[in-house]
Amino acid sequence: MKKIPSPVIAVLSENLPQLCSHAEINNLFMHADAPGEPPEETKSVKTQAWLKRINDHCDQPLEVLGRLIESFMEIPDHVEESVSLFGVDIESQSATFKKKLTASLERYNLRYLQGGYISDGSTAPSRSLSALIKGRNVPAIEAEFNRSLENVHSEPREAVSAACNILESIFKIYIEDEGLETPTKQDLQGLWKVVKNELGFDPQRIEDDDLRRILSGIFSVVDGIGAFRTHASSAHGQGRKLYTIKPRHARLAIHSAHTLALFVLETWDEKKQR
Incomplete structure (x- = not known):
């Protein structure tokens, strides 16, 4: 059984709170079949605690992770494009999150596959x-x-x-x-x-x-x-x-x-x- 690597947990804990509300984070984890009730913490601590719970209590943590990040890894092309602010092109938060998540997975020979799957190399x-x-x-x-x-x-x-x-x-x-x-x-x-x-x-x-x-x-x-x-x-x-x-x-x-x-x-x- 391969667990979710700590750097991946860190990327999710840092970025999900910037992109999602408390309710949206709860829905994401419940949709992914994460075990237990939502932790009563800040969004960052909640995300980290729930991911660690997945590692501790799920038979296939990477399967849960795949479902959890599916909507972020399969964002439409137009959402990934940079936006212009005062004439300066700024990469969208979603695109930045996807790149960080992809790089963090690759460090451990993991890669996201379409449909919500994580390949272990x-x-x-x-x-x-x-x-x-x-x-x-x-x-x-x-x-x-x-x-x-x-x-x-x-x-x-x-x-x-x-x-x-x-x-x-x-x-x-x-x-x-x-x-x-x-x-x-x-x-x-x-x-x-x-x-x-x-x-x-x-x-x-x-x-x-x-x-x-x-x-x-x-x-x-x-x-x-x-x-x-x-x-x-x-x-x-x-x-x-x-x-x-x-x-x-x-x-x-x-x-x-x-x-x-x-x-x-x-x-x-x-x-x-x-």
């Missing part, structure tokens, strides 16, 4: 992949990476599509950068065949039996994710059979794709160093 492969792609200046990969995580709760079909697109983007960039012949069929399986052969991903050449089994399992992920996108994601229309994708299914596809993507990029880097 996803899996270790996802965090490592995020760090790896940020240093490559490849907007296409980074965009699909963000899209997969941002839509896992609200649009799991979209998240599955993005998970597949991450692999396709990496494979296409590898083929282009290495000057390889582009396959006639540029679907996920066609691109993967070129990349795995070039990088020497042949389980039969691995002497260690255990490692060979792991590699064989990981590589079957490509076929699985490709088929999953074809049959169940937002990338294609649905036939008579309608797939019901839940966030846990999307996370399975995302984490699998991120694990393989990280392995491909790390192997590519090692090959260039040699």
Whole structure:
């Protein structure tokens, strides 16, 4: 169970009193299913006490936090714009609050996802992949990476599509950068065949039996994710059979794709160093 970090509590305790009345703060916390009755304190102390109570008594404090900050993190674009006062542009309080809250969450590998969800940085492969792609200046990969995580709760079909697109983007960039012949069929399986052969991903050449089994399992992920996108994601229309994708299914596809993507990029880097 991950608790709400103290700096996040501090940001909320400092800014909510400036944006909300006592009644509005009470309504926010009750809407988020915060436990107990409203503390009889000043707005700042009330906010801090209630957040600490959430940490102490809730099974999933970050779920409550997501619902609590949803209206502030999803403010319309026109509300976020700065206002002009005596000819000087001043950023709105709501925009400033959102930026402070986002920065405070990021310090602890947390990020707000649309719909009132807080991601705890996803899996270790996802965090490592995020760090790896940020240093490559490849907007296409980074965009699909963000899209997969941002839509896992609200649009799991979209998240599955993005998970597949991450692999396709990496494979296409590898083929282009290495000057390889582009396959006639540029679907996920066609691109993967070129990349795995070039990088020497042949389980039969691995002497260690255990490692060979792991590699064989990981590589079957490509076929699985490709088929999953074809049959169940937002990338294609649905036939008579309608797939019901839940966030846990999307996370399975995302984490699998991120694990393989990280392995491909790390192997590519090692090959260039040699």
